[in-house]
Amino acid sequence: xxxxxxxxxxxxxxxxxxxxxxxxxxxxxxxxxxxxxxxxxxxxxxxxxxxxxxxxxxxxxxxxxxxxxxxxxxxxxxxxxxxxxxxxxxxxxxxxxxxxxxxxxxxxxxxxxxxxxxxxxxxxxxxxxxxxxxxxxxxxxxxxxxxxxxxxxxxxxxxxxxxxxxxxxxxxxxxxxxxxxxxxxxxxxxxxxxxxxxxxxxxxxxxxxxxxxxxxxxxxxxxxxxxxxxxxxxxxxxxxxxxxxxxxxxxxxxxxxxxxxxxxxxxxxxxxxxxxxxxxxxxxxxxxxxxxxxxxxxxxxxxxxxxxxxxxxxxxxxxxxxxxxxxxxxxxxxxxxxxxxxxxxxxxxxxxxxxxxxxxxxxxxxxxxxxxxxxxxxxxxxxxxxxxxxxxxxxxxxxxxxxxxxxxxxxxxxxxxxxxxxxxxxxxxxxxxxxxxxxxxxxxxxxxxxxxxxxxxxxxxxxxxxxxxxxxxxxxxxxxxx
Amino acid sequence: xxxxxxxxxxxxxxxxxxxxxxxxxxxxxxxxxxxxxxxxxxxxxxxxxxxxxxxxxxxxxxxxxxxxxxxxxxxxxxxxxxxxxxxxxxxxxxxxxxxxxxxxxxxxxxxxxxxxxxxxxxxxxxxxxxxxxxxxxxxxxxxxxxxxxxxxxxxxxxxxxxxxxxxxxxxxxxxxxxxxxxxxxxxxxxxxxxxxxxxxxxxxxxxxxxxxxxxxxxxxxxxxxxxxxxxxxxxxxxxxxxxxxxxxxxxxxxxxxxxxxxxxxxxxxxxxxxxxxxxxxxxxxxxxxxxxxxxxxxxxxxxxxxxxxxxxxxxxxxxxxxxxxxxxxxxxxxxxxxxxxxxxxxxxxxxxxxxxxxxxxxxxxxxxxxxxxxxxxxxxxxxxxxxxxxxxxxxxxxxxxxxxxxxxxxxxxxxxxxxxxxxxxxxxxxxxxxxxxxxxxxxxxxxxxxxxxxxxxxxxxxxxxxxxxxxxxxxxxxxxxx
Numbered sequence: 034x035x036x037x038x039x040x041x042x043x044x045x046x047x048x049x050x051x052x053x054x055x056x057x058x059x060x061x062x063x064x065x066x067x068x069x070x071x072x073x074x075x076x077x078x079x080x081x082x083x084x085x086x087x088x089x090x091x092x093x094x095x096x097x098x099x100x101x102x103x104x105x106x107x108x109x110x111x112x113x114x115x116x117x118x119x120x121x122x123x124x125x126x127x128x129x130x131x132x133x134x135x136x137x138x139x140x141x142x143x144x145x146x147x148x149x150x151x152x153x154x155x156x157x158x159x160x161x162x163x164x165x166x167x168x169x170x171x172x173x174x175x176x177x178x179x180x181x182x183x184x185x186x187x188x189x190x191x192x193x194x195x196x197x198x199x200x201x202x203x204x205x206x207x208x209x210x211x212x213x214x215x216x217x218x219x220x221x222x223x224x225x226x227x228x229x230x231x232x233x234x235x236x237x238x239x240x241x242x243x244x245x246x247x248x249x250x251x252x253x254x255x256x257x258x259x260x261x262x263x264x265x266x267x268x269x270x271x272x273x274x275x276x277x278x279x280x281x282x283x284x285x286x287x288x289x290x291x292x293x294x295x296x297x298x299x300x301x302x303x304x305x306x307x308x309x310x311x312x313x314x315x316x317x318x319x320x321x322x323x324x325x326x327x328x329x330x331x332x333x334x335x336x337x338x339x340x341x342x343x344x345x346x347x348x349x350x351x352x353x354x355x356x357x358x359x360x361x362x363x364x365x366x367x368x369x370x371x372x373x374x375x376x377x378x379x380x381x382x383x384x385x386x387x388x389x390x391x392x393x394x395x396x397x398x399x400x401x402x403x404x405x406x407x408x409x410x411x412x413x414x415x416x417x418x419x420x421x422x423x424x425x426x427x428x429x430x431x432x433x434x435x436x437x438x439x440x441x442x443x444x445x446x447x448x449x450x451x452x453x454x455x456x457x458x459x460x461x462x463x464x465x466x467x468x469x470x471x472x473x474x475x476x477x478x479x480x481x482x483x484x485x486x487x488x489x490x491x492x493x494x495x496x497x498x499x500x501x502x503x504x505x506x507x508x509x510x511x512x513x514x515x
Numbered sequence: 516x517x518x519x520x521x522x523x524x525x526x527x528x529x530x531x532x533x534x535x536x537x538x539x540x541x542x543x544x545x546x547x548x549x550x551x552x553x554x555x556x557x558x559x560x561x562x563x564x565x566x567x568x569x570x571x572x573x574x575x576x577x578x579x580x581x582x583x584x585x586x587x588x589x590x591x592x593x594x595x596x597x598x599x600x601x602x603x604x605x606x607x608x609x610x611x612x613x614x615x616x617x618x619x620x621x622x623x624x625x626x627x628x629x630x631x632x633x634x635x636x637x638x639x640x641x642x643x644x645x646x647x648x649x650x651x652x653x654x655x656x657x658x659x660x661x662x663x664x665x666x667x668x669x670x671x672x673x674x675x676x677x678x679x680x681x682x683x684x685x686x687x688x689x690x691x692x693x694x695x696x697x698x699x700x701x702x703x704x705x706x707x708x709x710x711x712x713x714x715x716x717x718x719x720x721x722x723x724x725x726x727x728x729x730x731x732x733x734x735x736x737x738x739x740x741x742x743x744x745x746x747x748x749x750x751x752x753x754x755x756x757x758x759x760x761x762x763x764x765x766x767x768x769x770x771x772x773x774x775x776x777x778x779x780x781x782x783x784x785x786x787x788x789x790x791x792x793x794x795x796x797x798x799x800x801x802x803x804x805x806x807x808x809x810x811x812x813x814x815x816x817x818x819x820x821x822x823x824x825x826x827x828x829x830x831x832x833x834x835x836x837x838x839x840x841x842x843x844x845x846x847x848x849x850x851x852x853x854x855x856x857x858x859x860x861x862x863x864x865x866x867x868x869x870x871x872x873x874x875x876x877x878x879x880x881x882x883x884x885x886x887x888x889x890x891x892x893x894x895x896x897x898x899x900x901x902x903x904x905x906x907x908x909x910x911x912x913x914x915x916x917x918x919x920x921x922x923x924x925x926x927x928x929x930x931x932x933x934x935x936x937x938x939x940x941x942x943x944x945x946x947x948x949x950x951x952x953x954x955x956x957x958x959x960x961x962x963x964x965x966x967x968x969x970x971x972x973x974x975x976x977x978x979x980x981x982x983x984x985x986x987x988x989x990x991x992x993x994x995x996x997x
Contacts, residue, residue, distance in 0.1 A: 035853065035854075036627055036628065036630075036853050037565075037624050037627055037628045038628070039628065040558065040560070040562075040612075043558040043560060044558075045555075045556070045557055045558055045625065046555075046556070047629060047632050047633075048553040048554075048555055048633070048639070051553075051554055051555050051556060052553075052554070054556075055554055066887040066916055066988075067887070067911045067914070067915075067916050067917070068911070068916070068917070068918060069886055069887055069888035069916055069917060069918030070887070071530040071533075071534075071885060071886045071887065072530075072533055072534070072537055073527075073528075073530055073533050074527070074528075074533060074536075075527055076522065076525035076526075076527055076658050077559070077644060077646075077658060078522070078525060078658065080522075081582075083519075085582075093581075093582075094581070094582045095579045095580070095581060095582075096579070096580050096581070096582050097577045097578070097579060097614070098577070098578050098580065099575075099576070099577060099578070099648035100563075100567075100575075100576045100577075100578050100613070100648070101648070130522075131582070132579070142519050143527065145518055145519055146518065146519045146520070146521065147529060148518075150529050151529075151530070152885075152932075152935045152936055154921050156886070156918065157530070162559060164559075166581035166582070166583070176558050176559060176560065186921075191921065191922060193897075193900060197904075197919075319901070319904075322901070323904070323908070371517065371518050372517075403553060403634075404551055404553045404638070405548040405549070405551055405552070405553065406551035415675075418675060419801070419804070422679075422801075422805070426805070429549045429550070432549070433549075434548055434549045434550070434551055435549070435550070435551060436550060436551030436638065437679075439636050439668075439673065440673060453634045454634055506548075
């Protein structure tokens with residue numbers, strides 16, 4: 034077999050990179066659990082009709098077929114209804130499944146399917162791979178890991194969850210600062226503010242205006258204004274007012290006053306706008322107190338405002354804004370509905386693969402070694418491998434990760450085995466206690482342990498020795514850090 | 516949307532069940548890492564030609580197609596080479612991908628692809644979902660989680676790894692005994708013993724004999740003997756000798772003597788047999804010392820002996836033998852080969868979903884609560900929600916999982932919120948310290964915390980209070996256990 038090559042868009046990490054990714058996943062999970070989010074996992078597949086409910090993502094879906102459905106049965110025998118070609122297999126369960134492209138669609142389905150067994154408001158986190166058949170680019174993959182948190186209510190969901198969730202995310206990223214993950218900026222907006230303002234101005238094509246505003250970064254304000262006039266029936270003055278709104282941003286509740294001032298200047302009065310401003314103000318006030326400097330109100334954020342109904346969030350890695358959002362989400366009044374009940378929710382989704390690929394690709398974060406082992410126990414001879422195995426077991430029982438050398442090679446070679454993996458300690462078995470002919474115990478030659486970085490070698494007892502705490506597990510740390 | 520129904524073969528757990536599964540996964544990972552196995556994760560997809568190298572699994576593979584490849588472009592425009600129908604898309608990267616059906620094929624590919632960046636022997640664990648389009652049955656799924664450990668060498672791999680790996684598995688399952696997972700029995704055999712014995716008897720159709728022996732459980736010894744005579748050219752005496760070998764089993768190296776005695780009785784001499792017996796003896800001797808009662812030599816085990824080249828392992832859950840093997844594996848002299856190098860390996864794969872579905876389905880193991888939270892902080896009024904948020908933050912910073920009540924309902928209702936989730940403690944904010952008109956601090960009414968199981972309520976300070984250690988996180992425990 035020739036040496037295989039990577040598949041574009043399907044990232045994989047070498048062991049040291051996976052150690053970084055695992056650290057990130059563990060840290061996210063810990064923050065989510067500290068905030069009372071329950072972990073769930075859904076199957077990777079959903080019925081295709083569920084996946085295609087939102088038309089625009091349809092081209093991204095990977096559809097599954099069982100291989101035996103693909104070709105006519107060469108024997109000519111078998112199930113008579115199982116003819117050749119797609120979709121004609123007898124196994125109807127199989128025919129219309131696709132891989133999920135996010136964790137929201139499966140979560141909504143899970144909530145409906147299990148509503149009778151869940152207690153609401155239901156707080157869940159979910160960390161899984163998703164798949165999209167998009168053209169791969171930097172930070173955009175076909176298979177990638179997302180880490181989502183959502184709170185979903187039955188019938189109602191108070192606004193305070195829209196304040197809480199981005200602050201949980203801020204704390205999650207904050208817990209990663211110690212390993213060299215750059216700070217994040219969580220940009221927030223509120224659908225009610227935008228819609229209330231546009232309608233108050235007299236613009237009814239809210240979705241059209243939002244689509245235009247979403248193009249600001251790409252085509253600039255002049256072209257967006259022309260678009261609003263041409264496609265959303267805005268006057269030049271209305272278009273200018275929309276651009277003024279989009280230009281408002283700031284790190285605290287002061288943005289609310291600026292929007293009110295703008296609205297007053299344009300004689301805009303709107304209950305919806307006022308509701309949105311109260312919400313946005315509450316979020317900014319809490320954010321200033323609990324995550325100072327992280328959350329920024331940015332009235333230009335329009336992505337997702339077509340289906341989010343309240344707050345909307347995007348998150349950039351400071352200094353890596355070109356990577357795009359690494360955590361997005363918002364409030365949806367109808368995450369799911371089964372006729373009898375409606376389930377409103379608010380949630381955010383972290384693009385873990387996008388984040389980790391940047392951490393590794395830009396060499397921001399590294400693991401101190403590529404294996405868990407803190408110690409390699411040397412083997413004096415293959416006949417006494419059991420002695421080394423017992424030493425390893427005695428260390429492990431006290432929580433120290435250990436492996437035993439692969440062969441009873443010269444100690445220099447065994448040290449090299451540890452060194453190539455970044456394992457800091459090599460343990461040399463002493464000789465076992467024996468008894469002289471008259472039964473008197475002969476003192477054993479004690480075990481020794483060598484720190485192969487410093488060369489220091491000391492006597493040690495596997496029942497009591499401990500490595501320094503920072504050497505116990507691989508350290509994941511900022512490149513150039515301590 | 517109507518209430519969705521589960522997809523057969525694609526298991527999902529409610530939050531409490533997922534808590535059990537997550538506990539199992541964490542425990543396995545910890546054991547693997549204590550033994551120096553590095554975690555890796557591979558993409559879920561492999562090129563179809565790689566997946567189909569072993570013909571017999573071909574019917575199980577799920578093949579992927581991007582949805583846009585499925586139908587002609589309705590606009591008639593687009594890439595001229597992208598016509599209708601499967602396999603004619605322009606995006607050749609996509610066309611021949613399938614979901615992996617185990618973790619061995621992707622691991623072998625990963626080793627070849629990254630050989631220059633890995634150090635050998637390479638010890639890795641890998642915990643991921645796999646997919647097989649099989650007919651679902653009890654304990655047999657279409658999507659399920661496997662947890663694999665393997666050691667792979669470059670060019671050579673000493674036998675002692677065949678001793679070590681099942682003992683790591685024994686320890687991994689041993690770590691689950693505390694939560695009520697039944698004990699396991701790891702059945703071992705050795706290809707060299709079987710092949711050496713058959714060849715020594717004069718039977719050259721080793722694969723045929725193994726296929727026959729593999730049917731012992733299903734059709735019984737008389738029918739197997741007839742099969743060996745009819746299909747593998749055995750005499751009645753040779754067939755009887757094969758059955759005698761298959762009948763040998765035992766918990767220690769005594770089985771080796773019994774095989775030697777049998778071989779002598781049939782005038783079988785074989786270097787291969789002797790090599791196999793030395794290996795099997797070494798494994799059993801180590802197993803008796805390090806995992807007493809767990810490992811059983813069983814010369815009837817034949818599954819996988821067609822491609823394993825040394826030790827082979829199967830594992831049953833004691834009292835649940837009908838579930839089938841929950842952990843299988845063996846030694847393969849050629850896990851992978853790239854022409855220049857051959858990579859021998861030994862590994863085992865735990866069927867996590869099969870195990871967990873039994874633990875939950877038979878109600879053997881339960882989680883003490885369905886959410887991580889140890890504490891719900893009550894909210895006195897929505898105006899003072901920030902007070903409750905601060906208390907929660909003070910508890911979390913010391914590692915206590917906490918959530919804040921969803922609304923400032925009557926305390927009885929807030930207690931019920933906690934109770935329905937199994938959260939043991941509810942925290943009631945006191946009143947903040949204030950200053951009298953002359954600046955003298957007025958003593959605050961202190962916070963209180965209630966154990967809602969016992970009803971005990973005591974004064975508490977969020978900066979120092981700790982729940983009992985056993986209440987900090989959800990306990991995963993044997994049903995009927997302490």
